Amino acid sequence: MTTKDTDNKERKANAVMIYTVQGNYGQRTMVRLPDGRDRSLTAWEDLTSEDTREEAMARMREYAANEPGVPLRVVAEHLENHKVRRTKQTDYKG
Numbered sequence: 237m238t239t240k241d242t243d244n245k246e247r248k249a250n251a252v253m254i255y256t257v258q259g260n261y262g263q264r265t266m267v268r269l270p271d272g273r274d275r276s277l278t279a280w281e282d283l284t285s286e287d288t289r290e291e292a293m294a295r296m297r298e299y300a301a302n303e304p305g306v307p308l309r310v311v312a313e314h315l316e317n318h319k320v321r322r323t324k325q326t327d328y329k330g
Contacts, residue, residue, distance in 0.1 A: 251316040255292035257299060258282045260307040280309070 258280040265277050283299060293309045299308055317327040 250316045254285050254287070254313050254315050255289050256285045256313065257292055257296045257309045258309050259283050259299060259303070283308075286326075323328055 260278055261299050263278060263279045263281075265279050267275050267277050269275055284292075284295050289312065290312070296308050296310055299306070
């Protein structure tokens with residue numbers, strides 16, 4: 237086994253997956269781009285976080301039933317040494 241393989245296994249053992257349910261309630265935020273232009277972005281709010289994708293999808297279905305018409309999504313993130321790295325997003329198609 238190479239040193240690189242060992243490093244990857246140790247890194248994966250320290251990483252935790254977090255699944256965050258997010259909702260978009262229509263708030264807009266103005267952002268200044270590096271080239272000086274202004275851009276309006278829609279903000280996604282974190283509603284809840286779960287340890288498994290199945291639990292997060294169940295919570296998203298609950299939110300969809302209680303708040304019809306609100307765009308929802310689940311975002312999968314690696315939490316590694318207190319740093320978050322976004323890996324995947326699942327939008328609700330209810």
